[in-house]
Amino acid sequence: VGELLQPGGYLKLIELGLEDCVKEIDAQRVLGYALFKDGKHTKLSYPLETFDSDVAGRSFHNGRFVQRMREKAASLSNVRLEQGTVTSLLEENGTIKGVQYKTKEGNELMRLYAPLTIVCDGCFSNLRRSL
Template identity: 30%
Template sequence: MSVYEQYDYIVIGAGVIGPCVATALARQGKRVLIAEREWTKPNRIVGELMQPAGLKALRQLGMIKAISNIEAVHVDGYYLSYHGEAIDIPYPDKSFLKRIDTTPVPGAIQRGDEDKLVSDSTLDIQEWDASPTTKGVAFHHGEFLMNLRAICLAEKNVTKLEGNVTGLVKDEFGKVLGIKVANKGEYKAKITINCDGIFSKFRKELGDDYVTKVGSYFIGLDLVDANLPSPNHGHVILDPIKFQNVKKL
């Protein structure tokens, strides 16, 4: 079965970028189809500390409320420990905001409050606004992502599609016309935007140089009620550690 309903845009992937792109386009009056293999909350550690620039982008997109009601914690800067000597690195003073572009994305502010933070169980908006310095925020990735998706799917011009995108629909000249979805057929749009991550299978269509190569790994720990050297800071510990009798996994 093929579906030939013409959307203005198709967005592949509902990670962090996909819902933001789809929301921005929908608020500009475009009809958007956003496709994701699974819409359930992911359980993984990815980007748990959002820098002030990221929050600025969320405000400009009218999606800042995505950090609300997920027990997010404000971050004032970094704590850096190097060979036992420590230093605090605060985030910049708010005065620098006057020197950069903070204009909202066209159409992003519909009701007038989409760029306003609200207080919840862990964030105090009065304290936030009274701070002379900018702030970051720490949260669980999965909960933040579900908020982004909820904001996106609340837009009347956005259509949700759950399914595995298996390929692109192209004409005889190689122009992309839409997507192929397993067991659901074809969906077409004027423009297709791929936001399904660095391991996207579509990267190889652009060339071998675009295919992601894994060069390292990291291990994430979820610490509960840990006593940190500097609360409300991101911690970078650069101390010499000797590993003995470590076997490669």
């Protein structure tokens, strides 16, 4: 699945120190849009004149970007990476408190609690219904 990160999104990556996550994943710089209809065309450029020359949109394969973000997170000393498949959200008094998941090996069911739970399992989400 392809993604188009707008210039503002790239600026946010820079602000967070994550701009290297779009490097070496075949990301293409995008400077605007081209519209074609009935043999005519027009170009719409992003208004980038006031930014550093590297600022532009980026088009890339979603999986490669997500993998780079995972690698970046795993490299941080205050992050512990747990991999598995979430089977359900853990709710207490109407608030999501964590997740229940199967370990990567698939042989153990675990519970993990956190102050913030982000549901980001894609457009075919199984968890969205329970929110």
